[in-house]
Amino acid sequence: MNWFDYIVLTGALLAIPIYGLWKTRHGGSLDQYLKGDASIKWGTIGLSVMATQAGPITFLSMPGQAYENGMAFVQNYFGQPFALIAVCAIFVPIYHRLKVYTAYEYLGQRFDQKTRLLGAFLFLIQRGLAAGITIYAPAIIISALLGWRLNLTICLAGGIVVVYTMLGGTKIVSITQQYQMGVIFAGMAAAFAMAIYRLPSDVSFTQALSIAGSMDKLEAVDFSFDFHKRYTFWSGALGGFFLALSYFGADQSQVGRYLAGESPTASKFGLMFNAVVKVPMQFAVLLVGVMVFVVYQFEKPPIFFNQPAVALAVERGFGAPLAAFDQTYTEVFEEKKAAVTAFVKARTGGAESEVSTARATVQRLDGRLQEIRQEARAVLVQADPNLKSKDSDYVFITFVLNHLPHGLVGLLVAVIFSAAMSATAATLNALGSTTTVDFYRPLVRPAATEDHYLLMTKVLTAGWGLIAIGVALFANFVESLIEAGNILGSLFYGSILGLFLVAFFLRSVHGTAVFVAAVVSQLLVLVLFFTTGIGYLWYNLIGCAGVILFGVLLQTTLFRAPPSEPSPTPA
């Protein structure tokens, strides 16, 4: 990065919060701080919901995911449109009608205080840790590649977001998120255009797609019922539905976004916008990764994208074996490049048999390259047994740093940090609101003034920000950026969703039964997580089903209500 990149980066990161602070300078009421004065239009809500969900992982890791495993990941979002429709039809009308500030207030009104506190507590644990990962994830990669000090990167990125979220509340989160999404869209479009520009002049966009397709990178939909496959239409539609229903219906970082709508209709339109746009957006992000993959069919990629790990291995005396692998890798790469060129020629005018032969050669050589990479990785692990990060997390940012012109490099680094800031801002806002509304107000100071609650929400928002920065400073457990967030969410979302589904649909189940059921289910999920190897997405279902089943069971046995007196006959 040069001075021009730093100007673009600093400008993009600072200008948006400063503008947001200026726009919200007159706000002073608790209602405005917590719900944006319920004045936000549907378009802003739609972008805000999208920015909160996306986070840095979407734009840093997902192109790398496509580079390694193709487009199949898009299927993870196939349950989301149905979940968002369910949220619009069931959750939004209730929240607006009851005029709640947080989702957990509803649990208090439907059940009792302890169930409300349990739902809020589970949310606070999960999101408090997740906020730290959201700050840590981009900082660890970008600081390693650019030689920045990790702790300083975390404190600067975290510090900016803590300050503006604390000062501006919900409204500034929504305002900044829409402009941060603008930066993100512009940056990703520029990266996509540059990837196409970097293709050889005789390779068209369609031919680039054919190359990717021949190496199984474009399988976006798989209707097979193979349960061993990680991504299929059915796993995405069913598993993704429960995950999205819990996330959008019961996670205050999202509920807070759409409760800021000027009306229930604005909230629903914002969510419906995401129902329609989410899958195409993820497809576009993955397609950027696929184009990067095609570029690296003609330009030799590093054998391992995590260059700091390679440098460490060389420093520890593993330079010779890595150099040997690199030489073999280069030879096979040149052979494959010739095979890819032959494949493109065969596609443009050759016979079908010629195309099949060329494709088989490309696939064989690509398999050989993957084997060499695995062997090289084994050397890296030998050099650093603590090597945890996945190489795919480094693919996109390596492409950006090596292939984009100055100015755009700064813009793309701004994309990653903007995504981190927008997701963190929503989370901190939700954590501060929930702690004040669900814990401080009912338990500590039930009869204080609105000004006092406003001050406390700001203090608690800042407090959660400091905790998130602390988690980020001490985090060294992230194996993969995508998986870390999903695992953490899956451990807690099931129980939280179970509470809400019982509240909506099982009217005969009361507070104590559902409270005990949620505690037991949450403990069950944690025990299973630490003692078995069950795939993490299943915990959403186990936690949710546990609350429902135990809740009904306990209500009909231990906590059965005494028979009520017959209701008076209507006159």
Next chain:
Amino acid sequence: MTRTDGAKNDGGPDRPAGEAVPLFGSWRRAYAIAIALFGVEIALLYLFTHHFS
């Protein structure tokens, strides 16, 4: 809605289908259009997959 279990608030889902919605007439129609658009997206992705694989 009428509660029968003695809880503090009914909190059940309301009936969005009857609510007037700009552009779409009713929420039921809006949801149907969203699902139809999603179906088109899946069909396009399926065609994309088969064309280039």
